[in-house]
Amino acid sequence: MKASLTRIGAVTNKEFKHLLRDVRTLAAVVLLPVIQLLLFAYAISFDVDNVPTMVIDYDKTPASSEYVRAYDASTFFKVVAHGDTLNQVDTAFDANTARVAVVIPAGFGETIAAGDKAQVAVLIDGSEPNSAKISQAYSVALNQLYDQSMTKSWAASQGLDLSGIGALEPRVRTWYNPERNSTIFLIPGLMAVIIAIVTVQQTAVTLVRERALGTEEQLLVSPMRRTELMVGKLLPWTLIAFIDVVLVILLGMAVFGVPLRGTPLVLALGSALFVFASLGMGLLISAVAPSAETANIMALMIAFLPSFLLSGLAFPLDQIPVVLQWISGIFPARYMVTIARGVFLKGSGFAELWPELLTLAGYALVMVLVAARLYGRKARA
Amino acid sequence: MQSTSPGTSAISARGLHKSFGATEAVIDLDLDVATGAVYGLLGPDGAGKSTLIRMIATVLAPDAGAAEVFGHSVTDQRGKVTPRIGYMSQRFSMYPDLSVAENLEFFATVRGVGRADRNSRAKSLLESMGLAEFADRQAQHLSGGMKQKLMLASTLMHSPDLLLLDEPTTGVDPVSRREFWRILASLHREGRTVLVATPYMDEAERCTHIAFLDRGRIRQSGTPEQIKARVPGRLLEVASAEPRRTLAAVIALPGVDSAHLFGDLVRVLWTGAADPIEALIAGLGGTDASLTVRAANIDMETVFAYLAENAPADAAAVGS
Structure with missing residues (x-):
């Protein structure tokens, strides 16, 4: 031994x-x-943040600017360019300078002021499926949030109180890694x-x-x-x-x-x-x-x-x-x-x-x- | 050293056989090496010398046959054989990044040499081999001759009774080769048995016994004198201005067994009855005024050249 x-x-x-x-x-x-x-x-890292985003604002009203600021304010999107025509989206996607484009049509501000549902187009570069999927989800979420806050401000401007209206809101919690x-x-x-x-x-x-x-x-x-x-x-x-x-x-x-x-x-x-x-x-x-x-x-x-x-x-x-x-x-x-x-x-x-x-x-x-x-x-x- | 009962041979092999794929390296070979001998295994590359030594050293298992070292089987009693042998492989097999002293220390430790013995033996071996001042040098930075001496020193650290040396002087300069054989001679005087493989015929003269291996078989064996005696006739050297022409002329003469070029000289093996010097001068006379003939001692090179050409019919037949 x-x-x-x-x-x-x-x-x-x-x-x-x-x-x-x-x-x-x-x-x-x-x-x-x-x-x-x-x-x-x-x-x-499978996280997606600071996705380069291009904005094409045909509307150019205070309402549309405020909507764009919502994107800018999120850590997920990063507005890197403002364009004038849809062709620029193609160029930006090809050059990989942007992966998401938000297109705000003319009349966006008017529609909202009238209390109607306004439409925006969100274009996503799908060549990278993981980011694309997440971009889409975030974009939808962002629009919903924005929608809610606009609804509230519209209701306030009309003198209505929505707080009394019951709304079912799911609370999702992720365990162990809350930020996922x-x-x-x-x-x-x-x-x-x-x-x-x-x-x-x-x-x-x-x-x-x-x-x-x-x-x-x-x-x-x-x-x-x-x-x-x-x-x-x-x-x-x-x-x-x-x-x-x-x-x-x-x-x-x-x-x-x-x-x-x-x-x-x-x-x-x-x-x-x-x-x-x-x-x-x-x-x-x-x-x-x-x-x-x-x-x-x-x-x-x-x-x-x-x-x-x-x-x-x-x-x-x-x-x-x-x-x-x-x-x-x-x-x-x-x-x-x-x-x-x-x-x-x-x-x-x-x-x-x-x-x-x-x-x-x-x-x-x-x-x-x-x-x-x-x-x-x-x-x- | 352990005592060896009298009459026990150091190595006794019977019917050893080893093939590598289709190549038969060692064929049905018998070998007896007496205790205390310096036994030289001579032969060209590929003769089977290394294979034979590695089987006796227990590092290669024979396909057939048996070998005993000091009465212990190299296959079934390895544990009794290895403490008594020192095996030096043909290739340099020390750790290149360890120093001379560290290599000796490591191999001696795994071979079970105690600390006190390790230190004293390393010191005396390095001194006797002229390596003392290089003790701290990394093995990779040693010269060829020093590498071989380090290997031998490592082989000797556990004081083995039998040394198995596989071409220890191949690729070593002549001075180091002489030095190496001086060390082997002193080991012989200490009573150790040495089995040494070499491709150099001149080293055969330094052995007490030799065997000539070719294509896996021992073709000749005995003491150097016995083997020399198997060559009939006398050896002569002919110097001339045009050795090649002289060689052609000599071979045609009666009484000449064989002749070959040896540097600028023509070496002639004479088996004729007449006085060779006179006969050669007479036979070659007139063609070259500068021609001189003198007698030479038969060396091993000539012996093996002769024996190879005149191999016994049975050996030649089975060897091919």
Whole structure:
């Protein structure tokens, strides 16, 4: 036992030396998660705001100006241009300078003053469906609000009191993420993806490197067992992955205001198990890949893509085809995404998350054992 | 060093066989290496030297046959074999980003050498090999000869009884090669057994026993003297102004077994009955006034060239 620990310690010590002397890798594993988080969080945000909006006001009355101000006042639309003809909308959409156009017909002010229902046209660039859908919804909502306030002011001008009239108004409340801010929703999930990228990618090449250096044979003539080599190699990367986890969590909380509602202990345990599972997966790749290039590509294919697309991070798991749902079950990222979101947003604990924690633990164990077995079979061939 | 019961050979292999795809690297090979020998495995690239050494070093599993090191099977008793062997692979196989001292430290630690022994052995090995001042240099910044010495030092850290060295001097400059063999000679004096593969025929003379491998089989084996004795006749060197023309003329003469160019000289293996110097001068006389003939010692290069050309019929037949 003592001899075994000595050998594991020697490997861990050596791996740290490799890492500390390889400035580029070191920078990559510490800085990449931060850069990835910032990039992903800003780029992948599904929120829509400041949509460039063009206004074509054929009416040019105080009423129409006031209507346009309602758009300007919302954070959702941003009036970037005023046009004179409809042709300019085409040009602006083509040039991507505007994605929404509000066209106010002549006579708008008169119609409203007469107490009739005025019409405006809202044109939306549909080439980006997500923003288009949201733009449409916002625009409708905005018009309703404006409509109500105009109705009230019209009623007031006519000396009517509408407050007594009963009106049914739905009160919709979104739980956990009241602003439905997608960044808050994404960051806990991104944590899982970033851990997966760092750990799988880095460990995927580690055993291949021993083979390429020829040092594998020297290790084969030593009494060191394969699992000792693997555990020795896992330890430094576990530490690095943990540093990354902490970095991502702190950044998420400080910069993006992600709330941490649950107990950090559950999150730490989940992260540890997920790190081990990912490292095990990396070792597995390393054990079977013939070259570092292949190992890298395999790592990308089986770590990055599934943890991004099949973890529930980008697409809700219950909305993807059933076959893909099954496939997502064999990649550990989905369990981690569930754990991270549960702890961060819902304040979940062991009581709710034990199935995911248990699955990750089993996953990690199986990965390392299978990797050790396959690695041994590959050597001495 | 562990004591070795008398009469136990260091290596005993029977019927070793290994194929890589359609290529038979080692074919039904027997090998016996006595304890304390410096056993040279000679042969061209692809002869099977590395495959043979790697099987004995336990890093490659044979397809068939068995091998024992100090009486322990290399396949079933690896744990008893590896502590007693030091294996140096043909390729440089140390960590390039670790220093000389760190490489020694790491490999000795995983091989179970205690801390006190590690430090004292590393110190004395580096000193005896002239590497002491480079202890803190990263392995990737060492010269070719120093890299080989580092590998040998690493191989010796756990004080093995048997050294398996796969072409340790290939690609190393002549001075470093001599230096390397000086170290091997001192290991021999300490009583260690050495199995060393080399493509250099001149290194065969430094071995106590040699085997010549070709296409997966041992073609010749014995002491260097025994093997030299298998070449009949005498070796002569002919210097002339036009060596190529001289070579053509020499081959036609009676009594000449074979001849080949050796630099600017023509080397002639003489198996005739007459005095070769007189016969050659007489036979070549008149064509070249600058012609001189002198006797030369038979070297391993000539021996193996002769033995390869005159390979026993059975060996030649099965080797193809």
